[in-house]
Amino acid sequence: MGVSKKLAVSASLALFLSGCGSLWSDEGASSAATTSSSTTQTSTVAPAPAPAPVANTTTAAAPTYAAAGEPVTFVGDKVDEMAGDLGKLQDQVAGLQGRLGSIQMDAEKGSDDYHALLGMITARLQRGSTPGNPILVDQWNQAQIELEQVAETIPQMTKLSNDAADSAAFGQYLLSAVQATYGLSGAVESDHVRLEVLEDDVLQTMVIIDRLMTDLSQDMNRQNIYVNNERQNMTTLSLAIKNGELYGSSLATRAFTQTETLARAEAQSSVPKASDRPLVIIRFDRPNVQYQQALYNAVSQALSRKPTATFDLVAISPQRGTAAQIALNASAAKRNGEAVLRSLRDMGVPSGRVQMLAQESPSATANEVHLYVH
Structure with missing residues (x-):
């Protein structure tokens, strides 16, 4: 009786994974469903079941291979499919890293140009200038444009952070699928060896995504504070140009x-x-x-x-x-x-x-x- 129950469970799990197909669709990775559980002291809500991902019907499956002298198994085929999904996830993560680097370069260039103009205005005011000097007004307008270009990187980072969260959710879903495959019957020893390697690779990819999200969070926090402070400083600098007298940084910025x-x-x-x-x-x-x-x-x-x-x-x-x-x-x-x-x-x-x-x-x-x- 105990053996029959085990065979029934194994058959059910095999049928579930076979029906899922690839965890990725042609149009992109399907995001893992998140469970609902929050606590303010000890409250916990039971998780909702993850929705079945869209099956990949056109992308060619990863090549099937097995150790010499061992048969090709259903579990081996599933490992190949999940390895292909991991490869796509890693490509997506590399794209996210490239986008972050591009955004950071744009913010750095805008900030450098902004402070170069700010330095010229400050130096001119420090030497003494006429009220409403048109040269300083033009430089102030250019500095305002550069500062707003830096501010435009903040919504880009927000979009990138959302995309990284989607990748993190799929990585968690893929990890769960890999760990569930250990319970399938009919596997050979090499299948489990490959599963262990695949599990380690998924975990390493998730660490990279976590670091990316942490860097994004820190950058967005810094940029928000920086842009808000500099906007206040620009208002004070505008008054200084109008009067032809250097004041310094905004008092509101100092208080903050x-x-x-x-x-x-x-x-x-x-x-x-x-x-x-x-x-x-x-x-x-x-x-x-x-x-x-x-x-x-x-x-x-x-x-x-x-x-x-x-x-x-x-x-x-x-x-x-x-x-x-x-x-x-x-x-x-x-x-x-x-x-x-x-x-x-x-x-x-x-x-x-x-x-x-x-x-x-x-x-x-x-x-x-x-x-x-x-």
Whole structure:
């Protein structure tokens, strides 16, 4: 009776994977469905099942191969298909990296040209100039154009970040498919060896996507602050040109800078105590945990009560198992913490107000991220 049940389960799993075909369609990768699970303390919502991806009906399958003397198996064919999907994902990631490099070059060039013009205006005002000097007015107009070109890179980064999130979702879906294939019957030893290599390659690709998303989040945060500050400085500089007298940077910019400097110092000097109660607890006990809305609500309320609030973001990993398992848990918890930090930046929380820490807990059963407010 036990053997029959195992054969039935294996047959069902084989039928499911056979029906899925390739995980990619001709028009692009189908994004993995995200599960719905958010916590403000301990709330968890059961995940919704991922939709079946569109089958690839025209793209030629990757060549089938097997070790010498071993038969070609159904599992081997699935490995070939998933390897082809991984290749397409890696090509897409390379394209994302190229787009990021191009955007960064445009922003750098615009910023260099802007500050060159700004330097000429400042030098002329410092030597003394007539009120409303037309040369300075023309240079100010050119500097304004260069600054707005830098500002145009922000929506480009936002679009790129969304595309990277789609790639990350598909990478998670592909990883789940690879891990599910281990349970299929009828495989030979070389099939599982290739599955292990494929699983490692998928994980490495996901690490690259995570780093890309982190770089994008940091760049967008910096560019937003930079453009807003320089727009205020341009307003003050316009008044200086009108009066023919150099004033300096905007007073609003100085006030903001001083506030952020004090907040950053406070954030770095604080460490959560054992008696402190977290503002938010996010448990990563399943893939694609949807925590953003609960996180936004909690942080929004905290900032409304205390506009100068600072935060400690603590990535907690279980201290269980072998040394290798503990190290893997710590690495996964760090990635989860970086993902939450990216979400906070995208929500508009200045990075200087958030301090990220890592801890191991013998009582934790899954990776968690705790957010404390000060």
